[in-house]
Amino acid sequence: MKTFNGRVLFLDRPDINTDEIIPAKYLTEISREALKPFLLEDLKLDGFDPATDIEKNNVIITRSNFGCGSSREHAPWALEANGINLVIAESFARIFRQNMFNCGMMALELPGDTIGRLFSQYSAEPAFAEADPDTGTITLSNNTQTEQIPFSISTFDRELITAGGWLNYADTKY
């Protein structure tokens, strides 16, 4: 099973699409590791600089409809190549969300007002998050506070994470 913790990168915009996560011109790469330098290269967001903000962070917290657009699994791969196995958002596009769990990664949904509160309480200074699929809790902390936030995850998604993805799961079952 992968690990789901690290310093948090806050991306304060809804509808961040897969072209922004990994532009189409890099889809000619066959190795996943080759995608590493290009993650979020085309994302234009005030206060965000891919050159400095990706390396130190291993969790993303963002708004609604993250990962909309193309079906490219290169989006989760580019995240994984940068050590990001966990994205927490108000909602995800279907294919992106499925791709994450299919790769044994986690895309967790929290209510919009919780996400809003996390942005206002944690985004100003370094924050750390850890998600535990067994207990269904996210632990979020910074220098001054720590809290636990429950999340729900289906049995199927938990099994995908434990199996290390959908291919391993399907291969033993079907």
Next chain:
Amino acid sequence: MGKTIAEKIFASHVVDKPSGDIHVIRLDGVFCHEITTPSAIVDLIERGKDRVFEPEKIKAVIDHVTPAKDSKTALQGKILREWSRRHKIRNFFDVGRNGVCHALFPEKGFVRPGYTIIMGDSHTCTYGAFGAFAAGVGTTDLEVGILKGVCAFKYPSTMRINITGVLPAGVFAKDVILSVIGRIGVNGATNQVIEFGGPVVEAMSMEARMTLCNMAIEAGATCGICEPDSTTVAYLWEFIADQYASESAALDAFSVHKPDADARYSSVLNHDVSSLVPMATYGYKPDEVKPVSEMDGTPVDQVYIGSCTNGRIEDLREAAKVLKGQNISDTVRAIVSPATPKVYATALEEGLIKIFTDAGCCVTNPTCGACLGMSNGVLAEGEVCASTTNRNFNGRMGKGGNVHLMSPATAAATAIAGHITAVRG
């Protein structure tokens, strides 16, 4: 309780319900192209699982970058080509016989009512035009599809959109779908199937229905679906004539794929198009839509007519009607990309290609190319493109470029004017 089209298809294809509302369904088709499939093939080889579940149900095409533009894209084509040969995948379409997947595969008769199809491409939802459940998936789903012929989905709730009224002359399926997305938003149908119906859809050709369903994903939908009817039968007849005694027998058989009268929908939207005008996008999201008239005069550098949304023969006919006897503006370049070899050949026969070249357009071979900013018309930083494609994301057709989505007729009028404008008169 009655069922929607998608629910009926799920009921007849379910092989497992591992938990909650997850359904693992049997697949009638796994379609492949050279951008997302090679990484699946390489991974399957590395895992020692280089097998396919049923070669007849797998269709493959090189379409995104073709002919190859460099050694990396050549390698992607090579991996797909060799895999197709190795596994005796008969329906593999290489350069010369290839075209944009979502135009080519329906044209070959590979999509039928009631089918379940996946492909590593988000616009797989196009095939719903035939009353099929078809969804874009990522590489891992594709790998499992290739290996096992199954895929897992959340049981889909269905949003019903009735397109009502009468579509005015000069307004097309593209304008309809842009207006629908503008109304419900890019997240309006996430995790749902959109079932399109109503008199306007019933009157649409298969090509127009494909344009409609193609952009269902731009509202987040898993698939857009139309009810199969006599138009569907007529389109497919050359492929199914040996299976049914008559077209009406086929129509009877297809009626099992219609929704029940008491089907339960998550929501029902009536979308009246009687006063709809030509529409275009203005921002970087497909729901940022307004009437073309409100954008009149916006300068563009390039016009692009093609793609799985609007590169079919009817689209080229509409563009040619506008461009006939005209010259495109000196300030723009225009690229026309017929979506398949058959579209190309028909356009040649009908004299459309001559109309385009006489007007000063560049006509390319069938390919996705510029649509996703990979080849054949990539934008430079700061350039603007009036395009008949389906995505206006920032950088979609080239880093720093801006895309306005519109119908082929509007794109053609824009090419002549040199700035965004609707067809006059």
